[in-house]
Amino acid sequence: MTTARIREFLETRRPEGPCLVVDLDVVRDNFSAYRRAMPDTAIFYAVKANPAPQVLKLLADMGSSFDCASVQEIEMALNAGATPTRVSYGNTIKKERDVARAFALGVRLFAVDDVNEVEKVARAAPGAKVFCRILCDGAGAEWPLSRKFGCEGDMAITVLERARDLGLTPWGISFHVGSQQTNPQAWDGALQEASRIFREMSKRGVELGLVNLGGGFPARYLKNVPAAEAYAGAIYDALRRHFGNRLPETIIEPGRGMVGAAGTIKAEVVLVSRKSDTDATRWVYLDIGKFSGLAETMEEAIRYPIRTARDSDAMEPCVLAGPTCDSADVLYEKTPYPLPISLTVGDEVLIEGTGAYTTTYSAVAFNGFPPLQTYII
Numbered sequence: 001m002t003t004a005r006i007r008e009f010l011e012t013r014r015p016e017g018p019c020l021v022v023d024l025d026v027v028r029d030n031f032s033a034y035r036r037a038m039p040d041t042a043i044f045y046a047v048k049a050n051p052a053p054q055v056l057k058l059l060a061d062m063g064s065s066f067d068c069a070s071v072q073e074i075e076m077a078l079n080a081g082a083t084p085t086r087v088s089y090g091n092t093i094k095k096e097r098d099v100a101r102a103f104a105l106g107v108r109l110f111a112v113d114d115v116n117e118v119e120k121v122a123r124a125a126p127g128a129k130v131f132c133r134i135l136c137d138g139a140g141a142e143w144p145l146s147r148k149f150g151c152e153g154d155m156a157i158t159v160l161e162r163a164r165d166l167g168l169t170p171w172g173i174s175f176h177v178g179s180q181q182t183n184p185q186a187w188d189g190a191l192q193e194a195s196r197i198f199r200e201m202s203k204r205g206v207e208l209g210l211v212n213l214g215g216g217f218p219a220r221y222l223k224n225v226p227a228a229e230a231y232a233g234a235i236y237d238a239l240r241r242h243f244g245n246r247l248p249e250t251i252i253e254p255g256r257g258m259v260g261a262a263g264t265i266k267a268e269v270v271l272v273s274r275k276s277d278t279d280a281t282r283w284v285y286l287d288i289g290k291f292s293g294l295a296e297t298m299e300e301a302i303r304y305p306i307r308t309a310r311d312s313d314a315m316e317p318c319v320l321a322g323p324t325c326d327s328a329d330v331l332y333e334k335t336p337y338p339l340p341i342s343l344t345v346g347d348e349v350l351i352e353g354t355g356a357y358t359t360t361y362s363a364v365a366f367n368g369f370p371p372l373q374t375y376i377i
């Protein structure tokens with residue numbers, strides 16, 4: 001949904017070229033909705049979803065903490081007003097010198113999923129708290145993050161014991177159920193495994209305290225998604241089922257769910273063509289593509305709502321592509337996208353739900369096209 005404020009901004013300012021407009025009121029509402037739905041859970045906004053300083057400042061002022069993946073993201077969160085105790089270095093893949101820099105900035109909470117990583121953290125951030133990420137298959141997610149991060153539960157036990165032996169504080173378990181997770185029950189299996197690790201660690205004399213529930217909370221694209229309360233209900237039920245009365249401290253790390261719906265991209269039709277006189281399929285080329293912010297159309301995973309001024313006209317499925325000279329720069333072809341037959345060169349299109357994972361994916365100058373212009377209102 002494009003908000004009235006975004007429409008008014010586009011109509012009065014008429015910005016030239018493709019651009020993203022983010023409505024901070026939506027971010028504020030989303031943060032409040034998570035806080036209301038999960039009052040006992042700390043919110044660590046995943047900075048990579050949209051690191052615009054105004055977004056970070058708003059969230060810092062509202063009391064958010066921040067999940068950061070690099071020293072640069074940590075500095076952005078601190079510049080926005082977060083204290084280092086409200087920052088987690090959540091990337092399991094860190095250079096030791098970056099761990100040292102984060103530690104010098106005051107960060108004391110680090111993610112690990114391997115003993116080599118634990119050793120780096122122990123040397124560069126002595127005494128810090130660590131949580132171990134466990135694998136999660138990402139079933140039910142439209143953008144799964146499955147194999148790259150996390151380890152099997154038994155290995156997590158080894159990793160956390162090693163952390164204890166090296167003088168770190170083994171603090172808990174994390175996982176990510178996959179981004180744009182449309183099934184609120186998806187947390188159950190990982191919470192069961194987390195509770196097993198808590199018990200095993202307890203037998204070894206280590207009382208863990210934290211379950212980091214990760215991100216995955218969806219934004220609305222073409223289909224409706226369950227509200228924050230549905231996720232909160234399913235997660236709290238699973239926590240009680242697996243942890244009984246000894247509920248751990250919990251945190252969530254929403255990225256997409258916090259900012260996705262807050263943004264709309266304005267783009268322009270550059271060309272409408274066919275490959276031959278008899279070709280049935282029209283190709284519609286926009287002035288924005290995979291390399292200027294729409295990278296999540298990779299394998300057509302994320303399907304954005306697209307609005308035009310001609311949406312009351314007859315529709316026809318089209319191949320939708322970006323403007324660069326790279327043949328990978330096609331947004332939707334396997335499943336063509338229905339667009340008005342009357343759509344023509346120079347028409348404006350609104351690509352909705354683009355507040356998350358767009359500016360950060362935008363190349364600095366592929367073919368000389370500038371990075372995605374952003375207006376935060």
Ligand SMILES: *Cc1c(COP(=O)(O)O)cnc(C)c1O
Binds near residue numbers: 046048049178215
């Ligand atoms: C990217 C990321 C998130 C945010 O995920 P969303 O699905 O956008 O909510 C949270 N935690 C970690 C560790 C991440 O890498």
